[in-house]
Amino acid sequence: MNHSPAPAEPPEPARILVVDDDPTVAEVVAGYLTRAGHLVDRAEDGQRGLDLAERHRPDLLVLDLMLPGLDGLEVLRRLRARPDRADLPVVLLTAKGDEADRVLGLELGADDYVTKPFSPRELVLRVQSILRRARTAASAAPAGPLCSGDLALDPRARRAHRDDRELALTSREFDLLAFLLRHPGTVFSRQELMQRVWGWDFGDLSTVTVHVRRLREKIEDDPGAPALISTVWGVGYRYDPAAPVRDGAA
Structure with a gap:
């Protein structure tokens, strides 16, 4: 009797848009994604990319x-300004010397x-990891509201408030804030x-540093001397928490 393990199921196909003006790069990326089972569209400039993202x-x-x-x-700014595209997962392709632009891209909500x-x-592999996480999050039952001091999060509505003022948080x-409140x-x-x-198995750890810094700017009284999100060196x-975290539904 054959007791060898069953082969892993292939990832669920996704529709992926590749926006790159270098035809060689776009062709290689599209080819690899297609062989991984995905449906791929291509655009050679920013405006065409926005049009295809909408269509x-x-x-x-x-x-x-x-x-x-553009x-x-x-392109990323305009996508994030559209309520129906604000959570579209985005992977940036950058040149080695574009560190400032990479950080800005992460701050604008790139994954x-x-x-x-x-x-x-x-x-x-990165694309499939992000897609897997996005699908898991979409199928999971949202937890109840979380409250800690003047912070309140509603996972179902994807809204956060501090002192009754809504916080403009990226996805x-x-x-990140919901996870920290739960732990x-x-x-x-x-x-x-x-x-x-985020379910990322690959990626630059500075991505986390950027998101923590941005979150501090939105919830801390003094982001330069944070009292809520502490750095434990090394x-x-x-x-x-400034006050015990509680389930707001309780």
Whole structure:
């Protein structure tokens, strides 16, 4: 009798939009994603990318930062300004010297980035990791509201308030704050936060640093001397609630 394990199920196909003006890069990326089982659309400039994102409703966007006309950052800004596209997962393609633009892209809500030259196989793995996380989050039953001092989060409505003032959080910032509220007083490394909050098996750990900094700017009285999200040097980050965290539905 054959007791060999059953083969792993292939990932569920997704519709992916690749926006890159370099035909060679776009062809290679599209080829690898197609062989991974996905349906791929391509655009050669920012405006065309926005048009296809509206028309074809992709599940994920692979976006080059250096584009003719509308650059990648402007495309990302416009997408995040659309309520129906605000949560579209985005992977940026960046040049090695574009660190400032990469950070800005993360602050605008990009999910991850890869630096050129890159391994197409690694890009596919990152894409599939992000898609898996997005689908898991969409199918999971949202938890009840969370409250701590003047902070209140409603996972079902995806809204957060402080002192009755709504906080303008990106999807990644919201998920990070919700996770920290559910685990007060526990230290998490950046690697743990990447995996447990966003399900990323790959990525630059500075991504976490950027999201923590942005979140501090929105919830701390003094982001330069944070009292809620503490840095534990050499380990990671810890949420120190100003008041006990409670389930707002209780």
